[in-house]
Ligand SMILES: [Zn+2]
């Protein structure tokens with residue numbers, strides 16, 4: 095089968111490998127579309143999260159069941175997406191049922207074969223049945239949308255509040271879209287220095303978009319760091335309104351140095367947000383496949399897996415020309 099595999103930093107290869115054989119307790123899924131995630135780029139640029147190479151990458155997908163264990167509730171032809179997380183079930187967070195905070199959290203595509211392949215095997219408990227989606231491509235966005243749904247739930251956002259999202263990549267813009275379309279905030283601004291990303295933010299229906307976060311930060315009740323830059327984070331804290339809440343929904347490739355004294359004197363709240371719960375995935379699936387939330391603006395290219403190296407290079411470059419790249423299998 096066709097697969098996209100990680101061989102190390104900046105070394106992603108298209109390969110023909112042996113078709114995956116599901117274990118008796120697993121379902122086999124034919125992958126239709128799979129998306130490159132920001133975390134795949136951390137793997138690509140810095141080698142984060144992965145130990146054993148080569149590995150089939152990818153954790154965002156939509157596909158159709160080929161086979162499923164008897165009694166699993168799934169049958170051949172069902173449209174599905176999956177929960178790609180691998181939680182340890184043993185740490186303190188897992189014992190408390192707080193799986194997004196698992197101390198040993200891993201994903202398919204990192205710790206076991208992922209979905210950048212024609213077929214992926216997954217336990218039925220991890221699958222989410224989809225009403226046959228009108229647009230299969232958008233259904234491949236359920237996992238990143240769940241990240242945004244989860245982050246927004248942690249914000250206790252009120253309609254009278256203003257939000258600023260710093261970083262107009264896929265997660266930043268999905269958070270902005272959820273705050274705008276689901277929570278109906280008074281205003282949702284997006285700051286990103288990249289002009290291409292500003293254009294996508296406007297295409298997403300956001301009115302306040304610009305390069306300079308300091309233009310919006312003094313007004314914002316909620317600031318979201320979806321950029322992962324220490325310099326930007328420091329500016330957010332320096333220019334934030336007193337009593338504002340800062341949500342971190344980014345991974346820093348270089349650990350940030352920031353003036354936390356400013357956060358103390360303003361009595362800011364700093365809150366982290368990481369991945370999602372099963373309910374967040376189900377809610378994201380509903381938003382896309384049933385409520386008609388339109389996220390077509392985020393998909394910038396659909397490539398064949400043979401073009402994997404090109405796709406990763408396009409996303410990893412300093413000049414942005416792409417938002418979300420999907421592979422069509
Ligand atoms: Zn993802």
Ligand SMILES: [Zn+2]
Nearest residue numbers: 182185188196
């Ligand atoms: Zn755990």
